[in-house]
Amino acid sequence: MSHRIVSVSVRDVRFPTSLEQHGSDAMHTDPDYSAAYVVLHTACGLRGFGLTFTLGKGTEIVVLAVEALADLVVGKSLQDIVKDFRGFYRLLTSDGQMRWLGPEKGVIQLATAAVLNAVWDLWARAEGKDPEQIVSCVDFRYITDVLTEKEALDILVGAQEEDRMMKEGYPAYTTSCAWLGYSDQQLKQLCTDALKSGWTKFKVKVGANLDDDIHRCRLIRQTIGPNNTLMIDANQRWDVAEAISWVTSLSEFKPLWIEEPTSPDDILGHAAISKALAPLGIGVATGEQCANRVMFKQFLQASALQFVQIDSCRLGSVNENLAVLLMAHKFQVPVCPHAGGVGLCELVQHLILFDYICVSASLSNRMCEYVDHLHEHFTSPVVIQNAHYMPPKDPGYSCEMLESSVQRHQYPEGDTWKLLMNK
Ligand SMILES: C[C@H](O)[C@@H](O)CC(=O)C(=O)O
Numbered sequence: 001m002s003h004r005i006v007s008v009s010v011r012d013v014r015f016p017t018s019l020e021q022h023g024s025d026a027m028h029t030d031p032d033y034s035a036a037y038v039v040l041h042t043a044c045g046l047r048g049f050g051l052t053f054t055l056g057k058g059t060e061i062v063v064l065a066v067e068a069l070a071d072l073v074v075g076k077s078l079q080d081i082v083k084d085f086r087g088f089y090r091l092l093t094s095d096g097q098m099r100w101l102g103p104e105k106g107v108i109q110l111a112t113a114a115v116l117n118a119v120w121d122l123w124a125r126a127e128g129k130d131p132e133q134i135v136s137c138v139d140f141r142y143i144t145d146v147l148t149e150k151e152a153l154d155i156l157v158g159a160q161e162e163d164r165m166m167k168e169g170y171p172a173y174t175t176s177c178a179w180l181g182y183s184d185q186q187l188k189q190l191c192t193d194a195l196k197s198g199w200t201k202f203k204v205k206v207g208a209n210l211d212d213d214i215h216r217c218r219l220i221r222q223t224i225g226p227n228n229t230l231m232i233d234a235n236q237r238w239d240v241a242e243a244i245s246w247v248t249s250l251s252e253f254k255p256l257w258i259e260e261p262t263s264p265d266d267i268l269g270h271a272a273i274s275k276a277l278a279p280l281g282i283g284v285a286t287g288e289q290c291a292n293r294v295m296f297k298q299f300l301q302a303s304a305l306q307f308v309q310i311d312s313c314r315l316g317s318v319n320e321n322l323a324v325l326l327m328a329h330k331f332q333v334p335v336c337p338h339a340g341g342v343g344l345c346e347l348v349q350h351l352i353l354f355d356y357i358c359v360s361a362s363l364s365n366r367m368c369e370y371v372d373h374l375h376e377h378f379t380s381p382v383v384i385q386n387a388h389y390m391p392p393k394d395p396g397y398s399c400e401m402l403e404s405s406v407q408r409h410q411y412p413e414g415d416t417w418k419l420l421m422n423k
């Protein structure tokens with residue numbers, strides 16, 4: 001069957017999470033978790049579902065960017081795309097007029113991810129894949145100085161570790177107990193409940209006020225005890241020196257990592273922070289706003305991060321995430337994906353399972369983020385058991401949304417928004 005793509009639809013879907021401060025951090029104080037939600041329609045009726053995660057009003061712009069890319073997709077058959085997926089990736093990321101908006105970063109990269117996530121979903125629903133096919137999806141342009149195609153293939157055929165995942169699942173940590181806007185009482189209650197459900201690793205938002213951070217970290221450490229894992233996340237709030245002194249003041253709470261301490265583009269700044277915090281046993285994690293493989297390459301080359309936080313929508317879909325997983329493996333830096341957002345847990349579970357089964361075969365210092373929001377809007381939501389992601393069973397990339405949810409949350413015409421606007 002040809003699976004020719006005959007149309008691309010994209011919708012602006014928003015959830016009013018800011019009303020209860022879900023998702024809040026030191027820089028995003030009123031986040032409405034949102035998605036530019038893409039459906040590829042094929043001549044034979046098969047559909048591919050994809051999305052990119054955004055916040056509120058920003059979704060409008062990503063939707064326009066997806067519409068601008070749609071012309072490059074309509075008329076192509078899935079078989080032609082996957083026969084030269086690297087070429088198709090370049091077609092989208094190197095279009096002579098649109099690459100000026102990036103290249104391979106910002107809104108155009110988020111839109112590329114939404115479209116390619118839908119292509120991967122379509123491909124997954126249509127057929128299986130082997131290591132050669134996987135490697136042929138990666139654009140090695142700009143990274144051959146650290147990773148060649150041959151090395152990538154050797155890595156992929158080397159590791160095959162499926163059974164453990166099927167039985168135990170992939171270890172996860174939770175961010176849902178400690179968003180910045182939550183009260184002390186909420187933090188305590190949520191951590192207590194999470195402990196009862198088997199969670200042992202917790203991330204807390206910091207960065208707005210040092211006294212508050214000390215208070216919150218103390219409260220959480222007391223609640224979760226000395227042996228469970230704590231991570232802190234500043235969402236790019238500080239300058240480099242400020243980051244070092246602020247995190248030093250929080251070091252008594254023994255965080256495993258400080259996430260996004262400064263500008264996501266400041267590779268040497270992250271390297272300086274990593275060096276200063278290493279004696280305290282605190283690593284630097286970053287990646288949720290790291291837009292492409294070239295940035296990750298340099299972060300790795302500069303020893304500027306100790307935890308790679310790939311993002312299924314920030315990078316150019318599976319294609320570019322593969323490049324980063326393979327480079328992280330080569331540099332022996334653990335991958336702990338970012339998943340704070342709508343649909344990110346659903347997407348990223350595939351990437352981290354792939355990393356374990358086909359690339360790293362290691363769980364050392366590795367875990368995948370989980371946030372407990374909005375899963376009910378997906379047709380195949382993630383399954384968490386005892387703080388582990390259980391491998392998804394349905395074919396596809398797990399980001400098809402319930403049509404009723406999409407209609408209710410479409411902005412501005414969905415009932416959810418009509419009601420809020422008339423209040
Ligand atoms: C705005 C998002 O909720 C962000 O705070 C998520 C994040 O940094 C994380 O999950 O990590």
Ligand SMILES: [Mg+2]
Binds near residue numbers: 259288
């Ligand atoms: Mg973060």
